[in-house]
Amino acid sequence: MRSFFLKKGVNLSVKTYGVTALSYMALGLFASLIIGLIIQTIGQQFGIAFFENMGALAISLMGPAIGVAVAYGLQAPPLVVFSAVATGAAGAELGGPAGAFIAALVSVELGKLISKETRLDIIVTPLVTIIAGYGTAQLLGPGIQAFMTGFGDLIVWATERQPLIMGILVAGLMGLALTAPISSAAIAIILDLNGIAAGAATVGCAAQMVGFAASSFRENKFSGLAALGIGTSMLQVPNVVRRPLILIPPTVAGMVVAPFSTMVFMMENNAAGAGMGTSGLVGQIMTFQTMGFSFEVLGAVLLLHVVAPALISLGLSEWMRKRNWIRMGDMKIREG
Incomplete structure (x- = not known):
C-alpha cells in the first residue's frame, strides 16, 4: 500500500x-x-x-x-x-x-x-x-x-476585551507564521480575522518583513531590503534553521508595537490583509480599505508597519551582534 x-x-x-x-x-x-x-x-x-x-x-x-x-x-x-x-x-x-x-x-x-x-x-x-x-x-x-469562523470570532472577541495581551500574542504568532514555511495569509483568511485582531496580525507580519530587511541590511544591501521588505521574510527560513536567534529582533518588534496598534491607534484590517504584512503592500492597502484613506491612517501605517518595527529590530539586532549572538553572515540571503 x-x-x-x-x-x-x-x-x-x-x-x-x-x-x-x-x-x-x-x-x-x-x-x-x-x-x-x-x-x-x-x-x-x-x-x-x-x-x-x-x-x-x-x-x-x-x-x-x-x-x-x-x-x-x-x-x-x-x-x-x-x-x-x-x-x-x-x-x-x-x-x-x-x-x-x-x-x-x-x-x-x-x-x-x-x-x-x-x-x-x-x-x-x-x-x-x-x-x-x-x-x-x-x-x-x-x-x-x-x-473556523467561530474560532476566528473568539480571537477577535478576546482581542477586543484584552487588547494588550491578545494583541501581543496575535502579532507574535502570526508574525512567526509568516516567516515559517506555512501561510499566515491562508490562516488569517480561514479564520476570517478582522477588526483590531487583524490589525495586530498585520503589525506582527509587517514587523517580520521590515524587521528582517532592516536588521540584515549590512549583509543583503538594497536588493535584500526590497526582497524581504515587500517580498517575503520566508527568504530567511534557511538562516533561521541554522541560527534561530535571528528570529528574536523582528518577533520582539512586532510584539512591542502590537499594543500601540490595539490600544492607542486602534488599527483595524480585514482577513485578506491580516496575514500579508508588507508583502506587495497588500496589508497596507487592505488597512486603507478597512479604515478609510486619510493622512491620520497613513501616518499610523507608516509608524506601526514600517518605522517602529525597523528601528526596534535594527536596535535589538545590533545589541545582539555586539554580544556575538548574531554574527556577520547569519542573515545573508543565499541564492538558490
Missing part, C-alpha cells in the same frame, strides 16, 4: 498537507480573492466600474483558484488539476476558504490514486475526483466553516 501511494505521488505527511498544500492554497487566494480585493478597491476609490466588476469576478473565483492551486502544488496529473476547479468551487460554496482547501485536498489525493489505472481514465479520473470533492464539501464543509 505504501509503495503504491508513493508511486502515485501521495505522501501522507504533515509537511505535504500543512506546509506545501497550504502554501499553494495561499497562492490561489492571492490570485483570486486578494488581488480581486485590490482591483475592486481601486475601482471603488476612483469610480471605475470596469475595475470594480473585474475585482468582483476575481473574488468570486476564489474556490476554483484554491482547487487548482492545491492540485498543482501536490503535482497532480492534468485531469485531476482540471477537475479540482469543480471541487474547489464546491468546497468554497459549502465551507468557505477552509472548505475549498479540504475538498480540494481530499479530491486531489484520491484522483491521483485512480489516475491512469483504467482504460477509461478520461472519464473515471475526473468522475472520482469531482465526486470525492463534492462529497467532502457536503459532509465536512459547513462544519469546518462554522468551526
